[in-house]
Amino acid sequence: MKKRLRLKTIIRFLFITVVFPCTAQVNNKATKSTHDLYHSLFEIRKQGVIFGHQDAMAYGLNQDGSRWIASETMQSDIGKISGKHPGLLGWDLGHIEIDKQANLDGVNFEFMKKCTIEAYQNGIISTYSWHPNNPLDFSKSTWDKMENTIGNILNKPDNLKNYLKTLDKLAVYFKSLKSENGQYVPVIFRPYHEHTGSWFWWGADHCTPQQYKDFWIMTYNYLTNNKKVNHLLWAYSTDNFKDDQHYLERFPGYQYVDILGFDTYHRNAPQSNQSFVENAQRMVNTIKNLAEKNNKLFAITETGLETVSEKQWWSKILSPVVSGTGLSYVLLWRNGRPDHYYAPYKGQKSEPDFLETIKGGVFLLQSDFKISPRKL
Numbered sequence: 293m294k295k296r297l298r299l300k301t302i303i304r305f306l307f308i309t310v311v312f313p314c315t316a317q318v319n320n321k322a323t324k325s326t327h328d329l330y331h332s333l334f335e336i337r338k339q340g341v342i343f344g345h346q347d348a349m350a351y352g353l354n355q356d357g358s359r360w361i362a363s364e365t366m367q368s369d370i371g372k373i374s375g376k377h378p379g380l381l382g383w384d385l386g387h388i389e390i391d392k393q394a395n396l397d398g399v400n401f402e403f404m405k406k407c408t409i410e411a412y413q414n415g416i417i418s419t420y421s422w423h424p425n426n427p428l429d430f431s432k433s434t435w436d437k438m439e440n441t442i443g444n445i446l447n448k449p450d451n452l453k454n455y456l457k458t459l460d461k462l463a464v465y466f467k468s469l470k471s472e473n474g475q476y477v478p479v480i481f482r483p484y485h486e487h488t489g490s491w492f493w494w495g496a497d498h499c500t501p502q503q504y505k506d507f508w509i510m511t512y513n514y515l516t517n518n519k520k521v522n523h524l525l526w527a528y529s530t531d532n533f534k535d536d537q538h539y540l541e542r543f544p545g546y547q548y549v550d551i552l553g554f555d556t557y558h559r560n561a562p563q564s565n566q567s568f569v570e571n572a573q574r575m576v577n578t579i580k581n582l583a584e585k586n587n588k589l590f591a592i593t594e595t596g597l598e599t600v601s602e603k604q605w606w607s608k609i610l611s612p613v614v615s616g617t618g619l620s621y622v623l624l625w626r627n628g629r630p631d632h633y634y635a636p637y638k639g640q641k642s643e644p645d646f647l648e649t650i651k652g653g654v655f656l657l658q659s660d661f662k663i664s665p666r667k668l
């Protein structure tokens with residue numbers, strides 16, 4: 293009896309440590325700096341939520357509402373008002389697949405690369421999304437939903453072969469993220485996002501749940517195993533969702549995902565202020581529960597209120613959604629145009645509230661946290 297019990301304990305131990313290793317990153321060949329980033333993210337979230345901003349260092353808005361476009365690295369709207377850059381930079385690789393020099397929003401890929409490397413050396417993390425044109429016909433945009441695009445890639449060898457060539461271009465870019473000492477700069481990769489919606493060619497109405505999962509797994513395996521891109525953390529990010537079943541409907545599996553996330557935008561303020569907070573809190577709770585059960589990180593991978601039309605959006609809307617949750621980060625969308633921006637800039641009406649809120653310590657900006665070598 294005793295012997296049997298001991299055997300059972302050993303089997304259980306092996307199962308837990310081998311099958312569910314504690315806070316194990318999905319790619320077991322990941323570089324040391326990727327492990328360091330991953331494990332640091334678990335520590336940092338005890339301090340607060342990292343504040344991220346899409347294209348933060350590429351362009352922004354001046355006090356008079358006109359645009360600035362970066363001529364050098366390391367400037368940002370958040371830096372200009374608070375003295376510190378965001379702790380996380382969002383970038384997008386859309387149009388790398390069609391060999392353009394700049395992405396779909398005009399950000400030059402060489403600049404993106406330089407900024408990602410330099411920012412990381414200054415303790416700032418980067419996350420990459422990808423809005424690729426439709427791979428069945430690259431003259432069509434990321435919003436052009438050709439019938440069954442994913443099915444047509446997965447099931448037709450010629451299409452698949454071409455798609456792998458597209459992934460090669462991503463691999464080349466990621467592998468160019470190298471610091472002077474020759475080490476890869478680890479970044480978060482968030483492909484095929486907002487797929488609970490149907491506005492992109494990989495969206496819910498354009499493929500079955502199984503096809504989406506297969507597509508993700510194919511992408512993961514190709515970049516990781518074939519191309520040996522071993523410095524990515526993989527973030528899964530739906531749009532708004534109803535419940536855990538909906539969230540997981542197209543989830544490829546915990547062995548392919550490091551960070552659980554979702555995108556949610558605040559629209560129709562002020563009428564919707566309360567419902568936005570309640571809904572976002574509900575979704576944070578869902579991913580928090582799933583992440584905690586499976587030793588994963590979790591984040592709000594995109595959010596914002598266009599033109600930050602609520603003066604106290606930071607203290608009254610975003611803070612109640614994120615504070616005390618254990619979220620790793622929250623990424624605000626881009627300050628793209630005078631009518632399309634999501635973070636404060638000099639003179640913007642929510643600037644005082646933003647500055648007060650960061651004083652309270654809910655959000656972590658550059659130098660408020662540290663990426664440290666992993667403690668064994």
Ligand code: BMA
Nearest residue numbers: 384396397423625626628632
């Ligand atoms: C959308 C808008 C677009 C942009 C796209 C991809 O939300 O900001 O202007 O082209 O994201 O970044």
